[in-house]
Amino acid sequence: MKYIYGVDLGGTAVKLGLFDGDGRLLEKWETATDRSEGGGHIPSQIAAAVLKNMEVRSIAPGDCLGIGIGVPGQAWPDGTVDAENLGWERFPLAGPLLDATGLRVEADNDANAAAMGEYRLGAGRGTGSMALVTLGTGVGCGIVVGGRCLRGAHLAGGEIGHIQMEPAETLTCACGGHGCLEQYASAPGCARMAREALASSGAPSALRDQPDLDAKAVWDAAKAGDGLALEVTDRFCKILGRGLALLAGVVDPEIIALGGGVSRAGRALTDRTAFYYRCFALTFCRDTPIVTAKLQNDAGICGAAAMLLADR
Amino acid sequence: MKYIYGVDLGGTAVKLGLFDGDGRLLEKWETATDRSEGGGHIPSQIAAAVLKNMEVRSIAPGDCLGIGIGVPGQAWPDGTVDAENLGWERFPLAGPLLDATGLRVEADNDANAAAMGEYRLGAGRGTGSMALVTLGTGVGCGIVVGGRCLRGAHLAGGEIGHIQMEPAETLTCACGGHGCLEQYASAPGCARMAREALASSGAPSALRDQPDLDAKAVWDAAKAGDGLALEVTDRFCKILGRGLALLAGVVDPEIIALGGGVSRAGRALTDRTAFYYRCFALTFCRDTPIVTAKLQNDAGICGAAAMLLADR
Numbered sequence: 001m002k003y004i005y006g007v008d009l010g011g012t013a014v015k016l017g018l019f020d021g022d023g024r025l026l027e028k029w030e031t032a033t034d035r036s037e038g039g040g041h042i043p044s045q046i047a048a049a050v051l052k053n054m055e056v057r058s059i060a061p062g063d064c065l066g067i068g069i070g071v072p073g074q075a076w077p078d079g080t081v082d083a084e085n086l087g088w089e090r091f092p093l094a095g096p097l098l099d100a101t102g103l104r105v106e107a108d109n110d111a112n113a114a115a116m117g118e119y120r121l122g123a124g125r126g127t128g129s130m131a132l133v134t135l136g137t138g139v140g141c142g143i144v145v146g147g148r149c150l151r152g153a154h155l156a157g158g159e160i161g162h163i164q165m166e167p168a169e170t171l172t173c174a175c176g177g178h179g180c181l182e183q184y185a186s187a188p189g190c191a192r193m194a195r196e197a198l199a200s201s202g203a204p205s206a207l208r209d210q211p212d213l214d215a216k217a218v219w220d221a222a223k224a225g226d227g228l229a230l231e232v233t234d235r236f237c238k239i240l241g242r243g244l245a246l247l248a249g250v251v252d253p254e255i256i257a258l259g260g261g262v263s264r265a266g267r268a269l270t271d272r273t274a275f276y277y278r279c280f281a282l283t284f285c286r287d288t289p290i291v292t293a294k295l296q297n298d299a300g301i302c303g304a305a306a307m308l309l310a311d312r
Numbered sequence: 313m314k315y316i317y318g319v320d321l322g323g324t325a326v327k328l329g330l331f332d333g334d335g336r337l338l339e340k341w342e343t344a345t346d347r348s349e350g351g352g353h354i355p356s357q358i359a360a361a362v363l364k365n366m367e368v369r370s371i372a373p374g375d376c377l378g379i380g381i382g383v384p385g386q387a388w389p390d391g392t393v394d395a396e397n398l399g400w401e402r403f404p405l406a407g408p409l410l411d412a413t414g415l416r417v418e419a420d421n422d423a424n425a426a427a428m429g430e431y432r433l434g435a436g437r438g439t440g441s442m443a444l445v446t447l448g449t450g451v452g453c454g455i456v457v458g459g460r461c462l463r464g465a466h467l468a469g470g471e472i473g474h475i476q477m478e479p480a481e482t483l484t485c486a487c488g489g490h491g492c493l494e495q496y497a498s499a500p501g502c503a504r505m506a507r508e509a510l511a512s513s514g515a516p517s518a519l520r521d522q523p524d525l526d527a528k529a530v531w532d533a534a535k536a537g538d539g540l541a542l543e544v545t546d547r548f549c550k551i552l553g554r555g556l557a558l559l560a561g562v563v564d565p566e567i568i569a570l571g572g573g574v575s576r577a578g579r580a581l582t583d584r585t586a587f588y589y590r591c592f593a594l595t596f597c598r599d600t601p602i603v604t605a606k607l608q609n610d611a612g613i614c615g616a617a618a619m620l621l622a623d624r
Contacts, residue, residue, distance in 0.1 A: 129465050142564070146463060152564025153441050156596040163561040164554060164592055166479075175594065242476060247473040250455070250562040252464025280476055282487065284468040 003051040003059050005050050005103075006305030008110065009033070011041070011085040016049055017301035018057070021065060023121045025298060027053075037134045039086045042091055047100035066104030067097065070113030070305035074155045081107060106307040110300060111158065111267040112149040114259065115142025117303030118161050118180075122294035123210065123257040130251040132293060133160070136260035139182040143251055150251065160247055161186070187215035187261050194218045203228050204214055219265040233265075234272065241276025248277075248285045259293035266292060315371050315416075317362050318617030319381040321345070321354070323397040328361055329613035330369070333377060335433045335621050337610060339365075351398045355405055359412035376401065378416030379409065380616035382425030386467045393419060418619040423470065423613060425459040426571065427454025429615025434606035435569040443565040445472070445556065448572035450486075451494040455563055462563070473498070473561055477551055497552040498574060499527035499573050506544045507529045515540050531577040545577075546584065555589025558599045560589075571605035578604060 003079060004019030007014060010033060031049060033039045041265040042114070053059070062268035069075075071093070073083030079094030094105040108116070115132040123142065124130030134140040137162035143150040150157040162175045169179030183189050191214050194207055205228035206221045207213060221229035244256055256277075258270060273291040297301050314333030319326060322345065346353045362379060367373070381387075383405070385395030391406030406417040420428070427444040429534035436442030436456065446452040449472035455462040462469040474487045481491030484587060495501050503526050506519055516623040517540035518533045519525060533541035556568055568589075570582060586602040593600070607614050 103542050127465075133336070145457075146460070148458070148561055150457060152560075152597065153439075153566035153600070154564055154596040156560065156564035156594050157562070158566070159561050159596070160596055162594050165557045166555075177592065242479075242548050246475045246558055247562055248464075248468065250469070251462055251561055252466055252471070254465035254469035280489065282468050282471055284466040286467070287466065 002063055002065050004065045004305045004308045005053070005067045006044055006303070007050075007067060007302035008113075008225070008300030008304055009046075009069055009071050010300075011035075011072060014042070014046060015051070015296065015301050016046075016053075016100055017305060018053060019302075019305040021309075023302070023306060027262075027299060029178065033086075037075070038086060039083075039091070042086075043096035044100060046161050047097055050101055061102055064103055066106065066308045068307040069093070069097075069105065069107045070110035070300055070304040071107055072110055074114065075107040075109055076155070079105070079107065104264075104308070108149060108151070108307060109142075109155065109168065110303070111140035112142040112151060113145050113303035113307060114140075114295075114299050115303065116149060116306040117299055118142075118257050118293050119144040119147075120306040120309050121302055123291050124255055125253040129251070129253045130255050130257060131158070131189070131244075131247055131251070132257045132259055132262035133240075133247075135185060135250075135258060135262035136187055138142075139186050140260070141247070143247075143253065145251065145253070149219065160243060163246060167242060169245045181239065181243045185236060185243060185262075190215035190236050190262065193235060194229065197228055197232050201228060204224065205229065215262050215272065216264070219268065221261070233268070237272035238276045241273045241278075243263065244273065244277050244290065245280035245282075248281050248288060252285050253288065256287065256288055256290045257293045258290065259295075259299065263292045277290050314375055314377050316377045316479065316617045316620045317365070317379045318613035318615070319358055319362075320425075320612030320616055321358075321381055321383050322607075322612075323347075323384060326358060326361070327613050328358075328365075329610065329617060330365060331544055331617040332613075333616055333621075335614070335618060336339070337614065340610065340613060345398075347398070350578050351395075351400060354407040356399075356412060362413055362415070373414055376415055378418065378620045379413065380619040381405070381409075381417065381419045382422035382612055382616040384422055386420055387419040388467070391417070391419065404550065407462070416620070420461060420463070420619060421467065422615070423452035424454040425465060425615035425619060426607075426611050427456050427470070427615065428570065429460060429606075429607050429611055429618040430569050431455075431456040431459075431607050432612055432618040432621050434611075435603050436567055439566040441563070441565045442567050442569060443470070443556075443559055443563070444571055445552075445559075445570045446572035447552075447570060447574035448495060451498050451555075452572070453559070453620055455559075455565065457563065457565070462566065472555060473556065475553060475558060479547045493551065495587065495605060497548060497555060497574075500573065502527035502530050502544065505547060507540065509540055509544050513540060527574050528576070531574070534578055536576075544558065545580070549581065549584035550588045553585045553590075554592045556589050557592035558593075560593050560600060562599050567599065568602045570602065570606040571607075571611065575604050602624055 166179035478491035
């Protein structure tokens with residue numbers, strides 16, 4: 001039996017999973033991220049966790065396909081990592097981990113890792129290409145074509161959160177631009193559009209009594225038939241559908257999966273987004289399925305492990 | 313010595329080129345496309361031309377790496393081709409050609425073939441990824457990543473001519489949409505914007521005396537300092553730069569090459585487009601070079617042959 005370790009490196013916790021060679025999760029655990037000395041101990045922290053597990057389980061190095069790591073930042077081809085929330089700039093991660101374990105190490109941005117997981121083990125299983133679009137605090141995206149992630153020459157592949165959707169927008173995005181997809185089709189974007197709609201309309205709405213108005217409240221109200229919430233979620237889906245049509249016009253994936261917190265809205269989100277997607281997409285790719293992602297809580301470690309799986 | 317045949321199949325002419333194994337053009341010729349019987353003789357027409365050249369040059373089948381063909385339509389993975397101007401729908405092209413010659417056959421859409429040529433033999437030589445954006449009657453695009461063209465699950469990869477740039481546009485595009493990139497950043501789009509500018513402005517302009525106002529006239533006038541033409545070409549470059557930033561936000565190529573008739577405007581086009589590209593692109597990929605394509609007249613046959621070349 002062959003084994004793979006999947007590691008989801010975050011600013012707070014290092015999540016680890018042991019997988020078999022078919023990508024089945026056998027065991028998972030986590031440990032607090034050692035942020036001392038600029039995160040300089042993280043490679044040996046991960047190495048120690050992996051080596052200890054191998055010892056406990058009597059896994060020989062020859063039976064281990066390697067370690068996949070998703071990082072909260074840019075993973076460069078030379079094995080170094082930029083990660084703002086760890087204070088890393090070109091920090092050597094893969095090299096020391098390889099030296100300490102003797103195992104193959106694959107590191108990638110966490111959005112790309114999640115896309116690989118979804119492609120090999122989730123909604124994209126059996127397809128030849130997939131885009132995973134993550135709707136959370138921001139809009140992330142990983143695109144897999146023929147078993148490889150489109151990382152981009154400057155690691156900007158799949159950064160659709162910052163493509164400009166509304167040239168006339170006056171609000172500035174965190175990236176410095178204006179009218180970015182992320183300003184609308186994220187959780188904060190959804191809440192902001194709701195607040196604006198409440199301020200500019202006199203219509204009654206359950207959202208008016210909401211102390212902490214967030215995206216979940218908006219989607220819940222829309223599902224309960226609240227008119228104003230329905231308008232906001234419709235606008236959300238329209239701009240997202242248009243953004244996905246742009247994406248399809250460039251890479252034309254076989255399937256598009258929606259993940260992240262907002263994707264919990266389920267078919268209320270995917271059906272309406274698919275409706276607008278079809279309005280804007282080229283005839284050829286008008287029927288591309290838009291579905292919710294399948295991997296939920298373990299998406300991080302599954303995606304990291306999936307980088308070591310062969311195409312099947 | 314190894315040989316490759318590159319074939320550029322058009323509605324009027326079949327252009328053929330004999331290349332060496334490094335992609336150098338040794339000989340080229342063309343013949344009128346045999347459109348009789350729904351183009352049913354085209355495979356044997358191409359086979360005969362190739363076999364005759366092999367005989368004349370005493371090229372053994374073992375010394376020939378194969379035949380690459382660029383087609384004016386969709387080339388499906390099973391070797392069939394859809395080509396509106398030949399009346400082809402799922403027409404078997406690659407199979408009969410393989411049967412008749414015994415040679416490896418690779419067929420692809422002509423825009424993708426051109427991109428492969430530019431990537432391996434032109435402006436993209438030595439890079440790991442490239443987008444070739446063709447500005448002509450329409451806006452075409454081929455994207456090469458790691459030596460492979462992003463053809464797309466429904467062959468819509470790189471169809472950026474129809475991504476929606478201006479949601480507020482009222483004019484309808486040939487695709488049925490409105491506000492498509494092609495409505496502005498093509499040769500007819502450029503001429504239309506000039507006509508509109510002339511109609512809505514009283515400013516003097518050399519373009520007013522132009523009987524057949526086309527894109528070339530607009531660019532020539534802009535280069536000569538004509539104010540109205542400068543405004544039009546500036547608008548052209550702004551919308552193109554924004555479109556290229558969208559493309560870069562999805563695939564982030566190492567270099568972007570501009571081809572097609574409008575690209576003859578040269579640096580007046582690329583410099584201004586790069587300026588606007590940088591306004592809209594993510595920081596990571598703000599410095600992506602935007603250059604004119606290098607392969608000109610022989611781009612079709614070079615691109616077709618390039619599909620048979622290995623990555624170097």
